[in-house]
Amino acid sequence: MPMRLSILIAEDSPVDRMLLSTIVAKQGHRVLTAADGQEAVELFQEERPQLVLMDALMPVMDGFEAARRIKQLAGDELVPIIFLTSLTEHQALVSCLEAGGDDFIAKPYNPIILEAKIQAMHRLRRLQATVLEQRDLIARRNQQLLDEHRAAKAIFDKVAHAGCLSAPTIRFRQSPQALFNGDLLLAAQAPAGQMFVLLGDFTGHGLPAAIGAMPLAETFYGMAAKGYSSTDILREMNAKLKQILPVEMFCCATLLDIDPKQGSLRVWNGGLPDGYLIGAAGRRTALASRHLPLGVVSPAALDDKFEHYPLAPGDRLLLLSDGVVESRNANDELFGEQRLLAVLDANDDPARLFDEIEQALLDFHGQQHDDLSLVEVVVSPEVITMPSIAPATAHRSRPMDWSIRLELRADSLRSGNPLPSLLQILLQVNQLRSRVGEIYTVLGELYSNALEHGVLGLDSSLKCDADGFKHYYDLRQQRLQALVDGHVHLQLNIKTSPHGGRLRIGISDSGSGFDVSRALQAQFGSDRFSGRGLHLVRQLSDRFDWQSDGRGLSVEFAWQAEA
Amino acid sequence: MTITSQPSTDGQELTISISGRFDFNAHQAFRDAYQRQDVNPQRYVVNLQGTTYMDSSALGMLLLLRDHAGGDEADIRLLNCNGDVRKILSVSNFEQLFVIA
Numbered sequence: 001m002p003m004r005l006s007i008l009i010a011e012d013s014p015v016d017r018m019l020l021s022t023i024v025a026k027q028g029h030r031v032l033t034a035a036d037g038q039e040a041v042e043l044f045q046e047e048r049p050q051l052v053l054m055d056a057l058m059p060v061m062d063g064f065e066a067a068r069r070i071k072q073l074a075g076d077e078l079v080p081i082i083f084l085t086s087l088t089e090h091q092a093l094v095s096c097l098e099a100g101g102d103d104f105i106a107k108p109y110n111p112i113i114l115e116a117k118i119q120a121m122h123r124l125r126r127l128q129a130t131v132l133e134q135r136d137l138i139a140r141r142n143q144q145l146l147d148e149h150r151a152a153k154a155i156f157d158k159v160a161h162a163g164c165l166s167a168p169t170i171r172f173r174q175s176p177q178a179l180f181n182g183d184l185l186l187a188a189q190a191p192a193g194q195m196f197v198l199l200g201d202f203t204g205h206g207l208p209a210a211i212g213a214m215p216l217a218e219t220f221y222g223m224a225a226k227g228y229s230s231t232d233i234l235r236e237m238n239a240k241l242k243q244i245l246p247v248e249m250f251c252c253a254t255l256l257d258i259d260p261k262q263g264s265l266r267v268w269n270g271g272l273p274d275g276y277l278i279g280a281a282g283r284r285t286a287l288a289s290r291h292l293p294l295g296v297v298s299p300a301a302l303d304d305k306f307e308h309y310p311l312a313p314g315d316r317l318l319l320l321s322d323g324v325v326e327s328r329n330a331n332d333e334l335f336g337e338q339r340l341l342a343v344l345d346a347n348d349d350p351a352r353l354f355d356e357i358e359q360a361l362l363d364f365h366g367q368q369h370d371d372l373s374l375v376e377v378v379v380s381p382e383v384i385t386m387p388s389i390a391p392a393t394a395h396r397s398r399p400m401d402w403s404i405r406l407e408l409r410a411d412s413l414r415s416g417n418p419l420p421s422l423l424q425i426l427l428q429v430n431q432l433r434s435r436v437g438e439i440y441t442v443l444g445e446l447y448s449n450a451l452e453h454g455v456l457g458l459d460s461s462l463k464c465d466a467d468g469f470k471h472y473y474d475l476r477q478q479r480l481q482a483l484v485d486g487h488v489h490l491q492l493n494i495k496t497s498p499h500g501g502r503l504r505i506g507i508s509d510s511g512s513g514f515d516v517s518r519a520l521q522a523q524f525g526s527d528r529f530s531g532r533g534l535h536l537v538r539q540l541s542d543r544f545d546w547q548s549d550g551r552g553l554s555v556e557f558a559w560q561a562e563a
Numbered sequence: 564m565t566i567t568s569q570p571s572t573d574g575q576e577l578t579i580s581i582s583g584r585f586d587f588n589a590h591q592a593f594r595d596a597y598q599r600q601d602v603n604p605q606r607y608v609v610n611l612q613g614t615t616y617m618d619s620s621a622l623g624m625l626l627l628l629r630d631h632a633g634g635d636e637a638d639i640r641l642l643n644c645n646g647d648v649r650k651i652l653s654v655s656n657f658e659q660l661f662v663i664a
Contacts, residue, residue, distance in 0.1 A: 203619040247630045248623030252655065271655040292656045296626065301635075322619075322654075 003122050006030040008049040010040035010066060011084060012058040016107070020053065020084070023111045029118070037061025041069045044079075051121055052081045053105075056096060064099040071100035078128035080121035084109075152210060153179055159217045163188035163224070164195065171354055172375035175368075182209030183321050183373040184251075186217055188224035191423065191440035193261050196224050196233065197377055199319045200253040200294070201272060212251065212295075215240050227420045227440050230257035231304050234268055234294075238302050241295030250295040254287065254319050258311065260379055261441075261536060264469070265317070266306040270294055273322050273337075278350050280314035287317075308473045310466050313381040316350050323372030324357075329365050339364065400429065400501065403493040410483045413451060419443050422492065429494060431559040432503060438540040439503070442555055445533040446507045447488065452476060454511030454551070455486040486510045500560040502542075508552035516546040516553070564589050565613075568596040570604060577604035579628075582613030585621040585648075593624045597631055607632055612643035617651050629660060640664060 007029045011017040014035075021031045032049055034040035038061040040054065052070060056063040067081050083096040083104035096104050102124070103117055156179055165172070165187045172185055182202035189195055198220055202209035219240055223233045234255055241251055252271030259265070269275065271293035274286040291303050320340075327335045343360045347353045354376045361369060404425070408418060423440055426432050432439060452458045456479040462472040491506040519534055538544045543556035564583040570576070579596045581589065597607065607628065611617075629637045640662040644652065652663055 201619075203623050248620070248627045250623070250626070252619070273654065289654045289656060292659055296660070 003119070004028045004030070005051055005118065005122060006032065006047065006049045007118070008032045008034065008040060008043060008047070008052045010034040010037065010052065010058065010063065011055040012036055013055075016055075016084075020109060023109060023114060024053070024118075027111070027115050027118075037063060037066030040066045041073070044070050044073060050079065050125065051118060052079060053084055054081050054101070055084045056092070064095060067096075067099040067101055076132055078125050080124060082117060082121065149177070149180055156210065156214065156217070159214065159221070160184075160186060162217075162221045167195075169195075169378045169380045170197070170375065171377075172373070173358060174373045174375075175371070178371075178373055179210045179213060180206055181323070181371045182213075183323070183371075184213045184216065185373055185375055186220050187377075188221055190224050191227045191437050192444040193437070193441050194230075194257055194259040195377070196220070196230055197256040197258065197317070197319070197375065198253060199272060199275075199321065199373060199375055200251045201321045201323075201373075202251045203249050208249065212241065212245055212249065215244060216251065216294075223420075227423045229417050230255060230266055230268070231306065232417060232420075234304055235299060235302060238294045238297070239299040242298060245295045250293040252289075252293040252322070254289075255306075256317055256319070256377070257306065258317065258377065258379060260311065260313065260381055262533075263311050265309040265311045267309070268304070268306045273320060273325055275317065275319040276344070277309055277311075278316040278318060278353065280312065280350065282348065282350055284344060285309065287319075305477075308470055310463070310469045311379050313379055315379040316353070317377045317379070318353070319373075319375045320357075321373040323369075324361070324374060327361070327365065327369050327372055333364075335361065335364055400494050400496045403491060406490045408488045408490070410486055413455065413486065413488065414480050414483060418490070419447060422490070426492070426503065429503070431501060432557065435557060439505075439557060442537050442540050442557075443505065445537050446505065446553060446555065447490070449533050449553075450488045450507050450509040450511070453514065454509030455483070455488060456480060457511060498561060500558060502556050502558040504554060504556050506552065506554045508547070511551065513547075513550035516550050564592070566592040566596050568599060570599075570602040574602050575604060576606045576608060577602055578608040578610055580610040580612065582615075584616045585611070585614045585624075586616065586618045587620040589621065590624060594627070597628050606638040607640070609639065609641045610643055611641060611645070611648055614645070614648055617648045619655075622651070622655055622657065625657070625661065 007024055009017060009020050009024065009031060011020060011033070012035055017033055017035070021033055025031050032043055032047055034043050036058045040052070041061070044052070054063040054067055063083060070079060070081065080102040081100060083101045084107065085093070085096065085104050086107045093104060102121060105114060105117060153176065163186055164170070165185065167187065170187055174183060174185055175181070182205055184198070184200040184202070186198040187195060200213070200216065202212050216237055219237050220233060223236060254267065254269040254272045254275050257266035265277065267275070267287045268291065269287055269289040270291035271289050274288050277285040277287060287307070290307070325335055325337050325340055329335070339360065340357070343357055344353070347356055354374070357374065406418060406422070412418070419440065422443065423436065426439060427436065453460065456476060458472060458476055458479070462468045462475070487510045489506070489508045493504040493506070495501060516534070537555060541555040542558045544553070546553045564581070564585065566579065566581050566589060568577055568579045571578070577597065577599070579593070581593070609625070609628070629639060632639055641652065642664050644663060649663070652658065657663065
């Protein structure tokens, strides 16, 4: 069924104009007529006809110029222009097309050919209209998607930046779209003073990767704030991802547990490229992937063995996503591991390494590259102050007088960390909330002292160098696995008076005891890998006592009643 | 990218061969290769002889195959990996899940 169109005829010869109008009107189209180019352009503006039949040579304004103007006025819309011509020279016909003409028809007019051309042009019009409609739809949808991404990112940032990514010791580069590329960077300060850093890379892109990041971040921050160990956090993250992700999705990740006070680093890398521990003097240790990524194996099959390294203030930790080595430039060349290693080798000032890597990537790509994450942590002796976990409640505290006593025996010493639960109990005491970090540190030191030196009989002087450090933790693992007898007693006493109150922590163990005063003396020595614990405990607490046989210690935290 | 699958004469083993890039675009073809209705193999071989490149979604597809083949009970061998492919498999420690030769 031929379409009826409104058609503008521009022709200076009245006879030809009349003839053509009659043919076109007979075919059922609405006809507008103009006697020269100028008139044609004006009529086009007023009536917006759908197709133009244009004579080439006319007074006032010729057809070429009129065609150019009409095309300009039509914009994105296709208004086909068919030139009416008795011209036969090739150059003249080419000029018609160059001026924006879509076709031409030679005089004298054959009505059948003319109608066929009109209908063919109309099909082109419809095609063009469909393309424009789809283009606009895609643009709208894309804008919508970007808006949604922005909103989702804002929500996620509230969760992701709950931690200490903004700490002065952390530097990172991640594109704003990183979340939707599956990259995830989290950092949290644990109550006991360690810093946990997680760099993750989900398989796949877009929403699925971003959705997986959410529970991972919540688990990470929630557990870190409650004082769980990096091993506990790792196990929980793996279990959660295994439960929620489809089989083909997983998250390559490196988890760093940086303990500046103990001078130790624990690393677990499942599927990310080598990270690096870089000493102040430039010595470089690769932190290689030893495990399957998170979310692949069941909780029971997860290998949660961390690697231990000694740390000194000024050491740097560098983690990168596979986007760094796998990025390609415009010539489809791979950045590759060799280029990265060359940058690392060429570096003579670790403080500038981060900039040098960024520069090398920029030089290679010629522009900022989006799909990669890079993070550097400088080990600082100062612990960043934690914002308090929970704001103190408004009501006045009631008088209290209670104690709890906990005895942990072999199986529980092997399998769990009792400190987070104890901390939750102590957080019920409002007056202790502001000191939760110190209390946790002290509890942690006391517990690991009792377990490692008391129950397991480990000698901290083993940790005198990097190899000894590893040996110490291997031995700890072995003895813990083999443990049959042995216990740690923990006692917490809370007592308030009209003037204030105090928390007393008592700890004892089944080990053979040690010479406390000598241990305290030794800790002022130069040895940086061991024996910091007791000194720290004494510094942080308000009172510190020990039994003469060295098998029990007690510590107090006191507070004054509010005026 | 071309993916073909060939059962052994006794039907006990299915060999899936992948040539070219093993990435997200191979998803459907790879599924079709191991979900063939005409065989019920006990063992799988993934022949990576002609595989020039592999990305993390390919690792995901291997996990799908493993799941299909019985999870922890699956008997899957990945053969003829070139250096780059082997590197990708080893960074993710997939040798803990698959026999890689």
